[in-house]
Amino acid sequence: MPLSAEDLLSVVRNYFRPDKDFNYRLESSPEHERFSKRWEQALERMDQWRALLRDIGRALPDFDIGNITATCDSCFRCATYPKNIIRPISSSSAVVGCLSILAPVYTVYGVQTTYRYTDKGREWTDKVFLYSLPAEMQARASIIARGIEAAFGAEALPREIAETRIPLIVEPQEPPDTTLFHALFISEPEKVP
Structure with missing residues (x-):
């Protein structure tokens, strides 16, 4: 059964705060403690994530794939880049x-x-491009999506739910700009190494 925006908000409230009461304190907030524990549990699946990246790499031989997971974000993250780029490059x-x-x-x-x-x-x-990818990115996106679904049984987060505004701070995003996308994945999606 697909999760609703309300269900997901209930989940992310366990990991993010609506205020900055714990900024500049020596102790961590209860939400940050839970987030750290969640990452400890998630890292037990890192081998499964790496196996998925190898599978994606085999399916996309003309692209490099990188594991760009960072435990400050709320997700495992990978990126594919075209191989054999001619330098100097004007775009990537x-x-x-x-x-x-x-x-x-x-x-x-x-x-x-x-x-x-x-x-x-x-x-x-x-x-x-969070939701409508250019044509040249769509085949790669489809292979990554199918791989994640097959390996982890996860569902794609629908745009209308991802864009739901939430009253929580996911640094550097703050209300009213914070969305479920930021809390469930990454607050600065443009940052790709």
């Missing part, structure tokens, strides 16, 4: 797969980075 793309550690949901999104070279060095801009 990454398709990112996220498997939440807080609920049995996942998402796949894209990031397009455009580079500009100036007398000050290289500058770039990122464009994030």
Whole structure:
């Protein structure tokens, strides 16, 4: 049975606060303690995650795949990048797969980075495609999605639920801008190594 926005809000309230009462304190908040415990449990599945990345790599031989999981976020995360990029590059793309550690949901999104070279060095801009990916990213996204579903039994988080605003702080996101996407996956999706 699919989870509702209310169900997911109830889950993420266990891990995030609506205030900054514990900022600059020596002790962690109860929510942060639960989040850390959740990651301890999730890391027991890291071998399963790595096996999935190997499978995705075999399915996408023209792309490099990286494990970009960070335990400050709420998900296992991977990204695929085109191989054999001609330098200097003017743009690059990454398709990112996220498997939440807080609920049995996942998402796949894209990031397009455009580079500009100036007398000050290289500058770039990122464009994030959370829900409608460009055509050149769709095949990769489909392979990642099918892999996560098969390996972990997770369901894709529907856009309308992902965009639900929540009254919690997921650094650096704060209400009214915080969404379930931020709490279940990552608060800064544009940050892709």
